Amino acid sequence: MSEAVSTLKVSLWRGGSDGRFKTYTVPLKANQTVLDIVTWVQRHLDPTLSYRFACRVGMCGSCAMTVNGRPRWTCRTHVTKVIQNGMLEVAPLANMPVIKDLAADMRPFFEKWVAAHGTFAASKTRTDAIEPIKPDEPARRAADEAIECINCGACYAACDTVRWNPDYLGPAALNRAWSLVNDVRDSDRTSRLAAISAEGGCHNCHSHQSCQEHCPQSLNPTRSIAGLKRLSMQAFVRGEINA
Amino acid sequence: MLIERLQTDILILGSGGAGLFAALHAHAVDPALNIILATKGLLGKCGCTRMVQGGYNVALNPGDSIERHFMDTVEGGKWLPNQELAWTLVNKAVERVQELENEIGCFFDRNPDGTLHGKAFAGQTFDRTVHKGDLTGIEIINRLMEQVWARPSIGKLEEHRAVALIKARDGAAIAGVLMLDIRTGMFCFVQAKAVLLATGGGPTMYRYHTPSGDKSMDGLAMALRVGLPLRDMEMVQFHPTGLLAGPDTRMTGTVLEEGLRGAGGHLLNGAMHRFMDKYDPKLERATRDIVSRAIYAEMKAGRTTPNGGVYIQMSHLGPAVVAKKFKGMVDRCRDCGFDLAGGLVEVVPTAHYFMGGIVCASDTATELPGLFVAGEDAGGVHGANRLGGNGVANSTVFGGIAGDVMPGWIAANPGFRTPDEAMLVAETERALLPFRNPQGDINSLREALLDAMWDDVGVVRDAGGLADGLIKIAAIEAELLATGVADTDRTFNLTWQDWLNLRSLCETSRVIALAAMRRKNSRGAHFRTDFPDPGDFLTSRFTVARQVTGQIEVGEAPVRFTHVKPGESLLRADLAAE
Numbered sequence: 062m063s064e065a066v067s068t069l070k071v072s073l074w075r076g077g078s079d080g081r082f083k084t085y086t087v088p089l090k091a092n093q094t095v096l097d098i099v100t101w102v103q104r105h106l107d108p109t110l111s112y113r114f115a116c117r118v119g120m121c122g123s124c125a126m127t128v129n130g131r132p133r134w135t136c137r138t139h140v141t142k143v144i145q146n147g148m149l150e151v152a153p154l155a156n157m158p159v160i161k162d163l164a165a166d167m168r169p170f171f172e173k174w175v176a177a178h179g180t181f182a183a184s185k186t187r188t189d190a191i192e193p194i195k196p197d198e199p200a201r202r203a204a205d206e207a208i209e210c211i212n213c214g215a216c217y218a219a220c221d222t223v224r225w226n227p228d229y230l231g232p233a234a235l236n237r238a239w240s241l242v243n244d245v246r247d248s249d250r251t252s253r254l255a256a257i258s259a260e261g262g263c264h265n266c267h268s269h270q271s272c273q274e275h276c277p278q279s280l281n282p283t284r285s286i287a288g289l290k291r292l293s294m295q296a297f298v299r300g301e302i303n304a
Numbered sequence: 305m306l307i308e309r310l311q312t313d314i315l316i317l318g319s320g321g322a323g324l325f326a327a328l329h330a331h332a333v334d335p336a337l338n339i340i341l342a343t344k345g346l347l348g349k350c351g352c353t354r355m356v357q358g359g360y361n362v363a364l365n366p367g368d369s370i371e372r373h374f375m376d377t378v379e380g381g382k383w384l385p386n387q388e389l390a391w392t393l394v395n396k397a398v399e400r401v402q403e404l405e406n407e408i409g410c411f412f413d414r415n416p417d418g419t420l421h422g423k424a425f426a427g428q429t430f431d432r433t434v435h436k437g438d439l440t441g442i443e444i445i446n447r448l449m450e451q452v453w454a455r456p457s458i459g460k461l462e463e464h465r466a467v468a469l470i471k472a473r474d475g476a477a478i479a480g481v482l483m484l485d486i487r488t489g490m491f492c493f494v495q496a497k498a499v500l501l502a503t504g505g506g507p508t509m510y511r512y513h514t515p516s517g518d519k520s521m522d523g524l525a526m527a528l529r530v531g532l533p534l535r536d537m538e539m540v541q542f543h544p545t546g547l548l549a550g551p552d553t554r555m556t557g558t559v560l561e562e563g564l565r566g567a568g569g570h571l572l573n574g575a576m577h578r579f580m581d582k583y584d585p586k587l588e589r590a591t592r593d594i595v596s597r598a599i600y601a602e603m604k605a606g607r608t609t610p611n612g613g614v615y616i617q618m619s620h621l622g623p624a625v626v627a628k629k630f631k632g633m634v635d636r637c638r639d640c641g642f643d644l645a646g647g648l649v650e651v652v653p654t655a656h657y658f659m660g661g662i663v664c665a666s667d668t669a670t671e672l673p674g675l676f677v678a679g680e681d682a683g684g685v686h687g688a689n690r691l692g693g694n695g696v697a698n699s700t701v702f703g704g705i706a707g708d709v710m711p712g713w714i715a716a717n718p719g720f721r722t723p724d725e726a727m728l729v730a731e732t733e734r735a736l737l738p739f740r741n742p743q744g745d746i747n748s749l750r751e752a753l754l755d756a757m758w759d760d761v762g763v764v765r766d767a768g769g770l771a772d773g774l775i776k777i778a779a780i781e782a783e784l785l786a787t788g789v790a791d792t793d794r795t796f797n798l799t800w801q802d803w804l805n806l807r808s809l810c811e812t813s814r815v816i817a818l819a820a821m822r823r824k825n826s827r828g829a830h831f832r833t834d835f836p837d838p839g840d841f842l843t844s845r846f847t848v849a850r851q852v853t854g855q856i857e858v859g860e861a862p863v864r865f866t867h868v869k870p871g872e873s874l875l876r877a878d879l880a881a882e
Contacts (some may be wrong), residue, residue, distance in 0.1 A: 062468070090550070090553070091550065092549040092553050092641055093553055095556055097553045097555075101552065103798055103799065105747075108700070108743075108799035109790070109792060109793045109797060109799070110798070111795070111796035111798060112798070113345070113348055114514045115346075115350040116354065116355050116516045116517070117516070117517055117558055118554065118555075118558045118559075118636060119440070119636060120354070120442055121349045121350065122343075122349060123345060123346055123349045123350065123851055132756045134363070134554075135637040137636065137640065138639070139639060139640060139641050140851070141641070144382040151489030160796060161795055161796045162796070163523070164796060165324050167346060168462075170454050171347075173452050174450060174453060175454050177452070180406075180409070180453070180454040181408065181447060181451070182449045183406060183407040185406040185407070185755065186407060187399050187400075187402045187403035187407055189402065189406055190402070191364070191412075191420050192405070192406075192418075193414070193417065193419050194411075194417040194418050194805070195417065196414045196416065197416070197558050198335070198420075199573060204411070205411075208411070208443070209439070210446070211442055211446070212349075212446065232849070237450075241409075244409070246406070246409070247409070247655020
């Protein structure tokens, strides 16, 4: 099988937040993702290149990076789809500390997930039967529309508000909170609404829609956040939460 | 060498279904306990539970029964499962699924009337597989992970690799685990009163494999070095339809789901002919092992596609129908440049799950006091074959049990044990070996191992091939031990990690080949052309391998039929016939 050898120039971020791009020449192949390019550099050109991946198929959200300026899952991004003028530039996810090279520190992202009360609070126990819930009930449909987030951080990296206000909880955490306030089994609704209404909460969102534009799962966190704003106002008017 | 020292009551290795459940349960038993959860990647994001597509087998429906789930598991495992473990699995799965829904917050798919939906899955006599679409693992792990993140007192060591289990000075129990902080490149000894090994199996030593890229059988390699017995090590489950996208792409080997064949997908060889009629009357709907062997036979006969596999074709079902019904798979293929709905996609059998593992009791205890095991690192639950839907049940059931059991064990065996310092030094030196050697091409060695295991210790085996495989494994390992990594920067050094991964894979590969040589019959996932018959079920034996003074010894032990014997059933005859 003969293959015309063509190459691609790829610039990869090296170092910490004060690092810089370094350019490599990599062979182009028929079936090649951005993760494969990064892997090729580590295996053949520079064994010290650091990056993160796990599942290889878009289920774990470990390998998101900034690819030609946009946050993407590198394992599911075919190179031919993203090359611009024969160039590929890969950097760590924005809005997170850089650990090294292409690996970002996702800890603040998950700390905000917790701060938004993005955790189910039980109202039943393991000895109770499973609650019958019709899948077409409006609340359940709202919860389900937001549920398929794999916490890859692409929306958080794309969010202008996070960039300007590091305390902002961000689209993924708020999207999870929206799913939970619509979950009839959850018992933490009021304090969750208070948490997402506080400083750094849903009212910071300017509806720039970057999150839904960049979500690889085609979720719409902007809509979830709009829903939270509505519930937050209602709860405030009813005196359930403080301003 | 000076290394950092930490102390904790409980150390959990792994953040899949087993590790996360263990942390939550141990914390619930006694919130004052110090618990550290260490994981090779990011918490809940590496490993394989998250990659579960199918679902979770549980006998919750009034028309189903624990006994029926048990019989399916034991018969699926070709009478090799440890029946106490299988019995615990099917019983505890009921409570665990209710816990996942009611306490952890998972929401599984419902029927229109609001009751839980159970889907049909191969090899089962009842539609008992609870699921969330075809991405069940994501729902389970996301919900577990956020529960663990919300408990700040559970210590979290992310991107920490377990290097070695360290025994106490007197050798009578475990003292802790030598860890490597991947980010800093620094070692750390975590002294613990109890340790749970839940790193997951993951047979990534085959040319085509499905597990997460971080998996390298480290748990079983570490267990071998402390002399623990490993059972059923010949049992590697192959999934028939892994994506085949050629070399140099991490996409190759990843699973295209079972349901594609179930829905009527066709397999075509390189000559564009359907071939399953030559192998099984159920055609493409035959079980995983049969379809895998059939594809392998076509490949051996040279009737292959350009990349050396076969095609899966779905388009005759209507591209629009396929795109709707298998959205996840169609999207994934499209992102990678393939048209699953309307075109042909190359596929190949791919190593998927490891049934073998550490011999353990139903309470997850191992032979080494203080060390517990759960999930894919544990052996005996599935025997010769795992049913789809029993994998995540296994990890979550036994992870939870380990979390329940360890606090009591600590109370009965209080205090830290003094580590064997010589072992600590030796293990640290062992992990630093690549820095003493001249730099070399680790990836080509990895590829040589993957080819050797695929060609000689794979889907179809025989004595000659296994012997060749053992020679190749030894040569690759010897070359690895003489090959180094540049010692210019140890921080987040993936090439160093690749070296360590490959060493674990060489060690466990050897055990697979030796156990496969020992089993002179064909059961479930293990098929030998020189011994094609399954053998007598009533006198079934399982293999047990252990490392004794640096050598692997493989023996056998009889299966104890503590609940049901071959030829009998726990189901009433009238019901069993259904």
